[in-house]
Amino acid sequence: MLHIYCPHCAEYREEEEFHAAGQAHIVRPLDPDACTDKEWGEYLFFRKNPRGLHHELWVHSAGCRKFFNMTRDTQTYEIKEIYKIGEKPSVVDSSVPQEIASGAAS
Amino acid sequence: MSDAVVENIKMKVVANQLPEDSEKIHSMAESPLHHVDLASLAKQGLQEGGVHFCEKPLMGLLTLRCHPSAKQKTAIKSLLGVALPMEPLTSATKGDVTVRWISPDEWLITLSGDKAFDLESRFQDKLEGHYSLVNISGGTTVFELSGKDAMNVLKKSTTIDFHSKVFPTDKVVSTLFAKSSAIIRRLDEQRFELVVRRSFSDYIWLWIQDASKEYGLVVDA
Ligand SMILES: [Zn+2]
Secondary structure, X not given: OOEEEEOOOOEEEEHHHOEEEEXXXXXXXXXXHHOOHHHHHHHHHOOOOOOOEEEEEEEOOOOOXXXXXXXXXXXXXXXXXXXXXXXXXXXXXXXXOHHHHOOOOO | OOHHHHHHOOOXXXXXXXXXOHHHHHHHXXXXXXXXXXXXXXXXXXXXXXXXEEEEOOOEEEEEEOOOOXXXXXXXXXXXXXXXXXXXXXXXXXXXXXXXXXXXXXXXXXXXXXXXXHHHHHHHHHOOOOOEEEEOHHHXXXXXXXXXXXXXXXXXXXXXXXXOOOOOOOOEEEEEEOOEEEEEEEEEXXXXXXXXXXXXXXHHHHHHHHHHOOXXXXXXX
């Protein structure tokens, strides 16, 4: 059971109150019509599955129902940091692609 | 449609869900635990025990959503008689009106059932700007658990830490109670209020009976 800090409620709650909502920082293409099938398909369906640091989107579904981001180690399950939507992660891995490391996406 | 046109439409979008005559409310509406007949259980059941249970039937519950501006905050304060609690997990009460922080842009207001429509109407007349106020009275009900073992029942049913150091009076949490959603507020040292979904109320009532068995459950009418 993970003990997760909700940045909106400003306290720790048990994992059963939360839902993981997949990879964070996925940016919708600005002009979907201009996307190739490959680009659009990758936006819709292709996700990272790293062993180690991962930036994830979580939602406090049984609490305030707000989304937030989490940097988590998928190998040790250690939660490295929690940060709000729109903020940049401070814990980044060199293997994480640049657009995420620089926090260009929300 | 331009904004100017929208402004000119004076439309009443609030409808009273209850009969005009407030006396009729209790003969026309049934609380979700109507079938349990709590009044009879209160007479026939235990008169002493560690846990007391009662339903606050047919209350008025309103969900307010907005990112209030300073002007809106002032208007809301005068409408409710109490300022919106901006601090996470807090609540504020004035008279029979209680406002609970639910999320950074959401509050749950409760008051007596026959006053909800009036408050909705006054919001519509007085509060300007972008906001939403929805009457959720029909989908929810309110329970109260009290007594020296009420906290033990809560501990069995939720993952929340109810120690008074971290859960003082007036604190509010939205959480899972026996896996169904509930908004729990501390009323005083030994009294807690649960706002639960109407469709889960019978299940939660059955759960509370089971969880309270070892302490003795007293039903208060
Ligand atoms: Zn939360």
